[in-house]
Amino acid sequence: MNKHFQPQEVEREIYAEWEKSGTFQADSSSPYPAFSMVIPPPNVTGVLHLGHAWNHTLQDILARYHRMRGKDVLWLPGTDHAGIATQTRVEKMLMQENGQSRHDIGRTAFVEKVWEWKDKYGSAITEQIRRLGDSVDWSRERFTMDEGLSQAVRTVFVELYQKGLIYRGNRIINWCSRCGTALSDIEVEHIELPGKLYHIRYPLKDGSGEVVIATTRPETFFADVAVAVHPNDERYSSLIGKTVILPLSGREIPILADPIVDREYGTGCVKITPAHDPNDFEVGLRHQLPQLQCIGSDGKLNELAMEFAGRNALEARQDVVDVLRKQGYLLHVTDIVHAVGHCSRCSTVVDPLLSLQWFVRMQNLADPALQFVHRGELQFVPARFEKVFVHWLENVKDWCISRQLWWGHRIPAWYCDDCGGTTVQLEDATCCGHCKSTHIHQDEDVLDTWFSSALWPFSTLGWPDTDTPDYQKYYPTSVLVTAYDIIFFWVARMVFMGLEFTGQMPFQTVVLHGLIRDSEGRKMSKSLGNGVDPIEIIEQYGADTLRFCLATGTSPGNDQRFSMEKIEGSRNFMNKLWNAARFVRMNLSDSFQARTIEWDKLDIADRWILHRLAKANKSAQRLLEEFEFGEAARVLYDFAWDDFCDWYIEMAKISLYGESIVDKERVQTVLYEVLQQLLQMLHPFIPFITEEIWSYLPQRNGQLLVASDWPQIQQAWIDDTCDTLMGSIQEAIRSVRNIRSERNIPPSREISLLIRPLSVEAMERFQQGQYYIQKLCHASQLENKMDIEPPSQAIALAVSGAEIFIPLAGLIDLAAEKNRLEQEKRRWQQEIERIDKKFSNPNFLARAPQEVVEAEKIKREDYEARLSAVEERLRAVAAMEQ
């Protein structure tokens, strides 16, 4: 083994070996119980970012863990077609290369281009997924526009239409003029911006005065159809039913009463523009008002705006205001701050627009989802996200699913040019379903990408065919792991679609993690240029370093900051593990045969490390079952670094470099066993390096770690007494080291140690650890006797159950020693006081649990013993001063 692990040299080979071994492939015919997950399908056009890397690390930990625990694991990979993003990208390319727009080449040719593009670049992201080491089943990879998945989309659309849960209608939708398509409500991001509130006079027709309305979008006034006031607003009650004359156009519109009006806001008078505002739209329906439109889908004003026709609405605003002002209609303008909707993809301001679109009627789908969740049939991790989920579903509005794009699942609806009927069906229509006319044309639009993603957990397993072995065995899936920012986009939609079409929750548990931020806590974004390319990290440090860094940074549902310092910390751990393994390997012969561990023949240190190993295993398992990834990783880190490397390996060196063959073999067996189990437990987190180390272990015969079993917890190894015993040995070692350091006694200078135990029992304890104390304190001799008479020129240490003397003839500064002992004395006195305070409270004795009281008593005895040792020593020092 080299001095350092070289991830670049081995990761690709190891991944290829894993793939070849078939370990990642699920087997629906195997007798083992299923553990299944579907990957949140990344954008086929995309590149891997740190968020993916994190998300995938967590899933891979689960996949590999459950595989090692004997489950038949299916982790299904794939990508989605990302309608707008992909289309935009190919359009740009087309424009750059040929100077053509998609309209220049036509729909069929354009869609062909996108497929070409997808075939060429769509594998980039799946290649990157391999670099992360994901143990996905590539034989089951899916794409949302695959034949089967497209069939699922059509089936769902047709069935929902037949059930009346999908309808086409004229509604206010969010229109992004840059993307040229409608968006759903959640694709709109509201951003607080400074704006102006324009107060405009609308004269009464009867000449008796005027009303003043307030608006932020004065350019829409051309499409006003009414003015509304609150029914109980005394200021305006006499005006209800009267008519006002719209400035410039002279059109007459009514004043009406509607409770939606906020009397406090603006003037309390609202202009009603049903075609350009969702609230006004509702008011319009209630009062049967016409729906006049003055801005088209191109964002331009139309002929209703008279001389402004043809101009961009937003740009024309100022001119409209100027004209109103000139003609005396503008009363005044005030500054306000209001939330303006922006396209979440391209940040263009979205226009509320009246438009004929397809919608999913949400009520009937949301209700069952809410019922199932209330019955506890979906576990959220962390639980608090359930509230977010429920709140959204309780208030959800109908989902606009049609997109004015060419790339995606085309809506299976045909319109008849003769009878005007709509035909919705699975197969491509050849004639009108109502009048049999062949003069029909298909709807031009495609479906929202999330419509197909919503079906992902079952469409990928063969649905609508529910008899496939995969669907039978792996649906519903076990766990879904995703970031909390797509609870609405994806999780909620999978839930209600899953319930509607499979009658089951698509997953039993949904694990939500946070978002990656930069080292200053900012979201990573292209515009800030603070993004980090995970592939670069992998190339520089290896996938394991990245994965371990992300895993240890995980705390449930919370964001994490990314920094190179953390990466280095993680890299250092890889190096530590590598070298610990290297040490073990160097001390085993090539023909080494693992022996069974004979508990009775083990030394205290052996028992202790096996105890710690079993405890670490227990904790890691519990934490992984609870999806506490960060804690699980930390438990293993601490075990590996602190217990194994810092203590056990150092202690093992005594036997390894000693005379006794028996001792040496004993320690070799333990080292080998611990390392092997450690590699197995770390494998889900850092698969490459553990696999690589595994290959160096003797007697492996080409067996892969990835296919091995998670180690059994050996109950017989759990030994708390041994743990406390080692604890006191470690304390003794640390105390002596502390003194060495304080007194600048270099390691090269050997010292003697005299241990004076306070009891026979303590003497036996220290006997078991005395070689370790001696070696780890660089002591040339050690005596452990109850009747030791301390030399006068010595430093005295009070440890649990004993006093330790370090004879240092000629090096003792009595004043300094007295000072140190005084400090010690105060420390133990304080501890005793703290405990006595508890005991002096009668309620403590009466109400605290017996174990707690008992534990405090034992502590007090220990402190008391130490205190008297220190006091005695103080007296001795004082006597010497004379």
Add this chain to the structure above:
RNA sequence: GCGGCUGUAGCUCAGAGGGAGAGCACCACCUUGACACGGUGGGGGUCACAGGUUCGAUUCCUGUCAGCCGCACCA
């Protein structure tokens, strides 16, 4: 307006009803035969604030303050 998260060492963050933790940074010492991507030792925090529950609160509850996020409304 509704809901949520966060506030612990200089920084990043764990944690748990009964003696304040880690990593990094810092200081000192150490080329000890796995590792300087290392070892040993050390300094450093009234666990945001105020109440309450409890024998006992940094941990549970309520409120306040500060930072952040989501949802709704905003003519």
